[in-house]
Amino acid sequence: MHASDLLLEQLPVAARRLRVAMVTETFPPEINGVAMTIGRIVAALQARDHQVQLIRPRQRGDGPDTADGAHLEQVLRPGIPIPHYQGLNMGLPAKRLLARLWALRRPDVVHIATEGPLGWSAMAAARKLGIPVLAGFHTNFHSYSRHYGLGWLKTPIHAYLRKFHNQARLTVVPTRGLRDELTGQGYRNIEVLARGVDGELFDPARRDPGLRGRWGVGAAGLAVLYVGRIAPEKNLDLLVRAFEAIERIRPDARLILVGDGPDAAALKAAQPRFVHAGPRTGADLAAHYASADLFLFPSQTETFGNVVLEAMASGLAALAFDYAAAAEHIRHGENGVKAAFGDEDAFIDEARRLARRPEYLAALRDRAREAARAASWNGIYDRLEGYYMRLVREGEIGQEAALRKLGVD
Numbered sequence: 001m002h003a004s005d006l007l008l009e010q011l012p013v014a015a016r017r018l019r020v021a022m023v024t025e026t027f028p029p030e031i032n033g034v035a036m037t038i039g040r041i042v043a044a045l046q047a048r049d050h051q052v053q054l055i056r057p058r059q060r061g062d063g064p065d066t067a068d069g070a071h072l073e074q075v076l077r078p079g080i081p082i083p084h085y086q087g088l089n090m091g092l093p094a095k096r097l098l099a100r101l102w103a104l105r106r107p108d109v110v111h112i113a114t115e116g117p118l119g120w121s122a123m124a125a126a127r128k129l130g131i132p133v134l135a136g137f138h139t140n141f142h143s144y145s146r147h148y149g150l151g152w153l154k155t156p157i158h159a160y161l162r163k164f165h166n167q168a169r170l171t172v173v174p175t176r177g178l179r180d181e182l183t184g185q186g187y188r189n190i191e192v193l194a195r196g197v198d199g200e201l202f203d204p205a206r207r208d209p210g211l212r213g214r215w216g217v218g219a220a221g222l223a224v225l226y227v228g229r230i231a232p233e234k235n236l237d238l239l240v241r242a243f244e245a246i247e248r249i250r251p252d253a254r255l256i257l258v259g260d261g262p263d264a265a266a267l268k269a270a271q272p273r274f275v276h277a278g279p280r281t282g283a284d285l286a287a288h289y290a291s292a293d294l295f296l297f298p299s300q301t302e303t304f305g306n307v308v309l310e311a312m313a314s315g316l317a318a319l320a321f322d323y324a325a326a327a328e329h330i331r332h333g334e335n336g337v338k339a340a341f342g343d344e345d346a347f348i349d350e351a352r353r354l355a356r357r358p359e360y361l362a363a364l365r366d367r368a369r370e371a372a373r374a375a376s377w378n379g380i381y382d383r384l385e386g387y388y389m390r391l392v393r394e395g396e397i398g399q400e401a402a403l404r405k406l407g408v409d
Contacts, residue, residue: 018388020045021053021102021131023122024113025079025091030059031260031279032229033306034138037195038113044381046071053107055098057091057118075101077118091118098125109134109388115164123167132391135168136193137161137182138303162187169391172384174304175328193384195325196377197309201283204315204369206290215254215275215291222246222253222355225292225316227285227307228299230261238298238344240271242319242351246294249355258288289314294354294361297326298347312336313372317364319350329375335367 026032028039045052052072057079077097082090102110102125110126112119113136126133165171165187172193173179179190209219217223224243228234243255256275257267268276280288289295295311297320308325311318312335320326322338330336337354339346354361 017049017051018045018108018385018392019051019053019105020388021055021098021107021110021122021126022113023055023110023119025057025082025116025118026114027054027056027059029281031281033195033304034113036306037138038136040196040377041111041381041384042072044377048381048385053101055094055118055122079118090116093117093121095121095125098122099128102126102129102131107131108392111388112136112168113138115161120164123164127167130395132395133168133170134387134391135165135171137165137171137173137178137190158185165190169394170387172387175324177323177327178303191387193387194328194375194380195304195306195309196375196380197306197313197372198377199313199373201286202289202310202313202372203286204290206283206287206314208287208291211287211291215256217254218252220252222250222294223292224253224255224294224296225258225289225311226255226296227258227289227310228297230257230259230264230267232263233299233301234261235298235300236263236267238347239296241344242296242298242348245348245352246355249352253355256288256292258285286314289316292316293365295319296351297321298344300342309372309375312368313375315365315369317354317361317368319347319354321347329371331371334364335371336364 022038022042024034024038026035026038028035042052042054046069050071053075054072055075055077058076062076077091077094079091098121106129110122110131110133112122112133115135119135123133123135162185168189170189170191171182171187172191173182174193174195176192179192182190212218212221212223215223224246226236226239230236243253246253254275256277258277258280260279264276277288289311293316295308295316295318297305297308297311297318299305300321300323302324305320305325308318308320309329312329318326318330318336320330320336320338321341322332323341326336326338330338332338337350339350
């Protein structure tokens with residue numbers, strides 16, 4: 001066990017109400033893993049009587065009277081569209097504003113979820129005022145760059161991210177593998193804050209024969225599902241090749257794609273026989289998961305991949321590469337299937353094996369739900385509170401030491 005994991009076992013959950021400034025470029029109703037995770041954290045902090053100051057770019061549909069809610073104050077900032085990421089804005093710098101807000105009403109901790117200009121200015125303002133910062137590492141921007149013809153930016157982006165996170169008192173990542181990888185690359189003060197899954201929402205009981213019928217899949221047919229961005233970084237060429245390998249064995253198979261993105265129109269035009277379901281949320285999304293049989297996730301750029309856990313909780317056999325969420329939660333051949341990271345031939349071979357052995361697929365599906373149920377959000381919220389309290393205590397100890405040096409009792 002990592003030494004930090006042993007230390008964490010000794011951390012109590014928060015013993016007092018905290019004031020948390022949460023800075024993020026993305027938030028529900030935007031549809032992506034980071035927005036979902038931060039939305040859940042904010043709601044949990046409110047439910048636990050912590051005061052949250054949510055600082056984010058203004059979204060489409062936000063009005064001047066956007067409600068704050070219980071224990072929630074929102075600070076909406078101007079934003080500009082992120083290239084190649086439709087519907088998501090990047091927050092503009094706001095160091096002066098944030099420094100003024102926090103000097104008037106100081107948060108106990110600043111939680112920066114994203115590393116854009118808004119996050120950078122929040123880091124600078126917090127450090128100027130001596131407020132402890134917890135930063136989240138949610139997105140492999142340095143890995144994404146090569147998929148958009150910007151591979152030459154990988155090194156400077158990586159250097160920027162390392163510099164950003166090394167200014168934080170603590171950076172949280174969703175898996176132990178990513179913690180070890182970043183530590184080896186010179187990142188400091190890295191800890192694990194896993195992701196959970198809503199087992200009440202994502203449930204095999206939501207299986208809908210009528211929906212399968214609309215997909216053109218009968219009771220004995222094979223519904224193969226992908227959920228995520230329809231974008232270059234998701235490795236969708238491999239998805240198509242893996243499905244075509246399945247289709248040669250199971251002509252009754254159908255591929256259902258849930259999501260949107262810059263490649264959605266082109267993929268629909270190139271592959272009209274697939275079911276292009278578009279973006280789905282809530283119970284509708286849960287029904288799409290539960291009504292499928294096999295989940296294919298070919299991405300190699302995730303920091304976690306929430307969709308893997310959602311598929312498992314919904315009772316699907318998941319095939320993914322052996323990293324991120326799959327490395328943490330899939331036991332190969334027991335509750336899902338993994339291919340070695342980067343081995344696309346092995347990924348396709350595993351897809352064929354699943355198509356040839358319906359009894360093997362059924363056994364994986366039965367065990368997947370049980371494995372996903374262990375990923376409790378409540379335990380993750382407890383861990384986050386423990387991290388916040390650690391930073392608060394460290395700050396208080398530092399202030400006491402500084403006062404002693406000045407001869408103040």
